[in-house]
Amino acid sequence: MSAALQDATVIRGGGPILDGVSVTCLPSHFTAFCGPNGAGKTTAFSLLTGALRPDRGTSWFDGQEVRGIPVSALARRRAVVSQSSLLSFPFHVHEVVAMGRAPHEGRTTPQRDAMVVAEVMAAMDIMGFADRNYLTLSGGERQRVNIARALAQVWEPVDDIGERWLFLDEPTSALDLKHQILLMRLLRRLASDGWGILAVLHDLQLVQEHAQTVGLFKAGRLVACDATAEVLTPESVQSTFGLDEPYAALA
Amino acid sequence: MAEVASARLTAELGFRRQRRGRIILAGCALAALAGMLLTITVGPLAISPADVATVLAARIGIGDTGQISTVKIGVIEGIRAPRAALGMLVGASLGIAGAAMQGFFRNPLADPGLIGVSSGGALAAVSVIVLGGAMLAPFVDALGAFALPIAAFGGSLVTVLLIYRLATIDNRVIVATMLLAGVAANALAASGLGYMIFLADDAQLRDLSFWTLGSLGGATWARVWPALTLMIVAVAGLLSLMRPMNALLLGEADAATLGIEVERIKRRAALMTALGVGAATAVCGVITFVGLVVPHLVRLMTGPDHRYVLPGAALLGGALVLFSDVVARMAVSPAELPLGVVTAALGAPFFFWLLLRDKRSGTLG
Numbered sequence: 001m002s003a004a005l006q007d008a009t010v011i012r013g014g015g016p017i018l019d020g021v022s023v024t025c026l027p028s029h030f031t032a033f034c035g036p037n038g039a040g041k042t043t044a045f046s047l048l049t050g051a052l053r054p055d056r057g058t059s060w061f062d063g064q065e066v067r068g069i070p071v072s073a074l075a076r077r078r079a080v081v082s083q084s085s086l087l088s089f090p091f092h093v094h095e096v097v098a099m100g101r102a103p104h105e106g107r108t109t110p111q112r113d114a115m116v117v118a119e120v121m122a123a124m125d126i127m128g129f130a131d132r133n134y135l136t137l138s139g140g141e142r143q144r145v146n147i148a149r150a151l152a153q154v155w156e157p158v159d160d161i162g163e164r165w166l167f168l169d170e171p172t173s174a175l176d177l178k179h180q181i182l183l184m185r186l187l188r189r190l191a192s193d194g195w196g197i198l199a200v201l202h203d204l205q206l207v208q209e210h211a212q213t214v215g216l217f218k219a220g221r222l223v224a225c226d227a228t229a230e231v232l233t234p235e236s237v238q239s240t241f242g243l244d245e246p247y248a249a250l251a
Numbered sequence: 252m253a254e255v256a257s258a259r260l261t262a263e264l265g266f267r268r269q270r271r272g273r274i275i276l277a278g279c280a281l282a283a284l285a286g287m288l289l290t291i292t293v294g295p296l297a298i299s300p301a302d303v304a305t306v307l308a309a310r311i312g313i314g315d316t317g318q319i320s321t322v323k324i325g326v327i328e329g330i331r332a333p334r335a336a337l338g339m340l341v342g343a344s345l346g347i348a349g350a351a352m353q354g355f356f357r358n359p360l361a362d363p364g365l366i367g368v369s370s371g372g373a374l375a376a377v378s379v380i381v382l383g384g385a386m387l388a389p390f391v392d393a394l395g396a397f398a399l400p401i402a403a404f405g406g407s408l409v410t411v412l413l414i415y416r417l418a419t420i421d422n423r424v425i426v427a428t429m430l431l432a433g434v435a436a437n438a439l440a441a442s443g444l445g446y447m448i449f450l451a452d453d454a455q456l457r458d459l460s461f462w463t464l465g466s467l468g469g470a471t472w473a474r475v476w477p478a479l480t481l482m483i484v485a486v487a488g489l490l491s492l493m494r495p496m497n498a499l500l501l502g503e504a505d506a507a508t509l510g511i512e513v514e515r516i517k518r519r520a521a522l523m524t525a526l527g528v529g530a531a532t533a534v535c536g537v538i539t540f541v542g543l544v545v546p547h548l549v550r551l552m553t554g555p556d557h558r559y560v561l562p563g564a565a566l567l568g569g570a571l572v573l574f575s576d577v578v579a580r581m582a583v584s585p586a587e588l589p590l591g592v593v594t595a596a597l598g599a600p601f602f603f604w605l606l607l608r609d610k611r612s613g614t615l616g
């Protein structure tokens with residue numbers, strides 16, 4: 001039961017942007033992908049969610065090739081928060097969140113859906129603007145709504161499958177400090193409840209404090225993947241990000 | 252306790268929109284019924300709603316037509332009923348196709364008329380009329396009464412796919428490109444239409460003149476039933492896409508993670524849109540702005556949820572076309588204004604208003 005890449009390579013514009021990466025994300029674990037811009041984090045992330053097909057190698061989800069699993073079955077047990085949402089129609093916030101319940105249509109009741117939507121809106125602190133027009137929200141508020149939508153999708157365990165996964169691509173990029181911390185605590189709690197969490201993150205302090213496992217990417221390769229304290233050291237960050245001196249903020 | 256209270260509040264928010272949506276849909280259905288009744292009752296020969304009810308009841312085996320004259324029955328059954336059915340389905344097809352295109356392009360300015368889907372269909376239909384005796388004879392022989400709507404469907408489909416290919420970069424639709432590609436497609440179709448008019452003989456020419464402006468005139472069951480069949484298929488096909496179309500508004504990647512088979516849904520939406528617009532164009536010519544105005548009106552009332560926008564656009568589209576047709580018939584009676592003139596007179600100012608509104612709120616593009 002895991003999400004894993006096996007020797008995955010993606011080639012764009014003649015060269016590899018991801019080069020022979022093998023990595024395993026475990027359930028009940030908060031895994032973070034870190035690295036400089038263009039290092040291949042988001043590419044690896046997209047392979048794991050099945051949004052992208054590797055040119056070589058395989059992306060596994062729960063022992064099956066991820067792109068071989070029917071999207072409807074996949075949608076009931078794993079949700080994805082992408083970097084940006086393209087929504088340009090004036091839905092109310094609660095309606096956007098309720099869209100996350102779409103994969104469960106026919107297996108749930110309106111009452112249960114409403115309960116889930118309320119719980120995830122409370123968790124993301126967006127109850128205060130539940131009936132606002134999504135298009136009038138700020139970037140950070142929209143991000144919280146989209147995270148809530150993903151949470152609603154996998155909030156309840158599906159009867160025949162216990163395990164749930166949440167994939168987040170830079171979920172804190174537009175969040176203020178309070179909501180960054182709120183989200184990190186929530187992800188940690190979900191991981192301890194058995195969820196598999198994978199997030200691409202740039203803020204190393206947040207990662208150091210909350211993630212259990214870190215995959216460190218550089219130039220299309222995975223340079224390290226292990227317990228956070230092992231991977232994130234002032235020296236490893238210096239060499240991975242090409243800094244002038246060891247990154248003292250992590251010490 | 253707070254959780255339970257907030258759940259109740261959320262449920263209430265959802266149900267409030269649902270209730271509102273259902274009331275609006277009922278209103279749209281009433282408007283459509285009123286439009287059909289008006290179409291049958293209004294005209295040089297006045298017919299009372301009671302007469303209509305009696306004839307309808309007799310038709311399904313309740314009572315008989317009593318003292319209603321055979322002329323009246325003839326007018327109701329042979330002239331006005333097919334016109335009402337045609338207007339209803341043409342409006343429904345254009346309205347729902349507009350709503351579907353706006354969802355498909357994830358942009359509220361997409362309209363089958365504006366982006367050339369109607370003219371693509373019209374060009375194909377006109378080509379069949381003009382060349383049906385010569386070059387396209389095998390096609391016409393093979394398909395019979397369906398030749399015209401099928402050809403228009405093909406023309407519309409090619410245009411949808413062309414515009415979509417041109418306007419999409421990295422899964423994002425560039426609105427300016429979409430509209431400009433529509434301008435080009437319309438210009439190309441107009442030039443093709445012009446060439447067909449040049450080739451046409453006098454009898455064909457009269458047939459063609461109404462094509463560019465649209466009309467419900469001359470509807471008889473024999474002439475319209477193939478297109479009616481195709482339009483029913485298209486409207487039903489698009490109605491079945493209500494839920495996935497909502498997810499599609501989030502963007503294709505996000506829709507896929509919600510379990511939507513994006514490519515299949517997009518293909519269905521494009522096919523059904525082209526079928527509906529093509530069939531409508533094949534019998535009525537190019538009727539612009541119905542596909543733009545109607546979904547917007549519905550959205551203003553119900554919000555953007557496709558579970559209400561799609562059926563609402565079908566019902567209100569039918570109502571708008573029927574009422575516009577009554578206006579077109581009565582305004583300069585006994586002559587008839589082309590229907591497209593009326594819908595464009597309503598729709599073009601509405602489009603200006605949309606542009607102004609979007610310019611102010613900065614959501615254009």
